[in-house]
Each structure stands twice: as structure tokens, then as C-alpha cells.
Amino acid sequence: MNIKLQEIVAVIAVVVSIVAVPMIIWWYEDNHLQNKYGPDVRIIKLTASAGQGRITEEYVAGWNYWSGFFSRTGTIEINKGEKVVLLVKSADVTHSFEITPDINIDQPIEMEGGHTTLVEFIAEKPGLYLAECKSFCSLAHHGMLFNIKIVDNDKKE
Numbered sequence: 304m305n306i307k308l309q310e311i312v313a314v315i316a317v318v319v320s321i322v323a324v325p326m327i328i329w330w331y332e333d334n335h336l337q338n339k340y341g342p343d344v345r346i347i348k349l350t351a352s353a354g355q356g357r358i359t360e361e362y363v364a365g366w367n368y369w370s371g372f373f374s375r376t377g378t379i380e381i382n383k384g385e386k387v388v389l390l391v392k393s394a395d396v397t398h399s400f401e402i403t404p405d406i407n408i409d410q411p412i413e414m415e416g417g418h419t420t421l422v423e424f425i426a427e428k429p430g431l432y433l434a435e436c437k438s439f440c441s442l443a444h445h446g447m448l449f450n451i452k453i454v455d456n457d458k459k460e
């Protein structure tokens with residue numbers, strides 16, 4: 304009787320930790336940066352996948368990494384004056400991104416496989432900036448690019 308109760312408690316403890324630990328990690332990843340920087344800062348999370356030759360804003364895990372079921376990020380539009388935290392994660396190998404130089408971002412944005420590099424900047428100069436991987440990462444290396452477009456909303460219309 305006692306042994307059975309202990310077994311049940313053990314099973315519940317295992318299930319709770321299997322479910323709770325990833326949930327806490329997801330919650331933490333989603334919230335701690337926004338809490339740290341405050342609500343005015345825009346957090347952009349990108350994942351670079353050399354295997355699929357693309358950069359995405361979607362969450363990349365094992366299942367979609369191998370199937371390639373995540374979308375390619377084309378252009379990220381940022382308003383002039385916006386404070387941005389750009390997080391670039393590598394899903395696989397080393398990447399090194401360089402952006403058109405007149406954007407005020409320290410370059411290159413480099414990260415080893417599985418690692419994330421964080422860059423803070425303020426969008427100052429309106430324009431279209433090309434971010435390209437300069438480290439040959441795979442046969443699909445040519446697809447490792449995205450655009451950042453800084454728009455001046457005061458000058459629109």
C-alpha cells in the first residue's frame with residue numbers, strides 16, 4: 304500500500320517536472336527580456352538555420368528544423384527612433400551577419416551553433432539595410448539574409 308502511494312507520488316512528480324520545466328523555460332524566454340528592457344523596447348528574435356538556408360522569426364525546434372516548416376523572414380520594418388533588441392540564434396552552425404554599414408549596429412553579429420547573440424540599437428537613419436551571413440555555413444548559405452527597413456513615420460503621406 305505504502306509502496307504504491309510512493310509510486311504514484313513519484314509518477315506525479317516526474318510528470319509535473321516534465322510539463323512544468325519546459326513551460327517555465329518558455330515563460331522565462333518570452334517575458335524576462337521584455338521585463339528587463341521595458342515595454343517600449345522592441346524585441347526581435349531570429350533564428351538562423353544553415354540546414355534550411357533561411358532566417359526566421361518563428362520558433363525553431365527539432366521537428367520544424369528538420370522538416371523546414373518555418374517561414375523565411377524577408378523584411379523587418381522598424382520605426383525611426385524605436386529601441387530594438389535583436390536576438391539572433393543559430394540553430395546549427397556558426398553564422399556571422401553583416402549589415403549595410405550605416406546602420407548603428409556593432410558588426411558582425413556572430414554566433415556559434417546553438418548560441419544566441421544579442422544586439423541593442425536605436426533605429427536612427429531611415430533606409431533599407433541588408434543583413435547577410437558572411438560565414439560560409441552550408442550549401443544553402445546564399446539564402447542566409449534578411450532586410451531591416453527603418454521607416455520615418457513623420458515623413459510618410
Ligand SMILES: [Cu+2]
Pocket residue numbers: 398399436437438439440441444447
Ligand atoms: Cu552563412
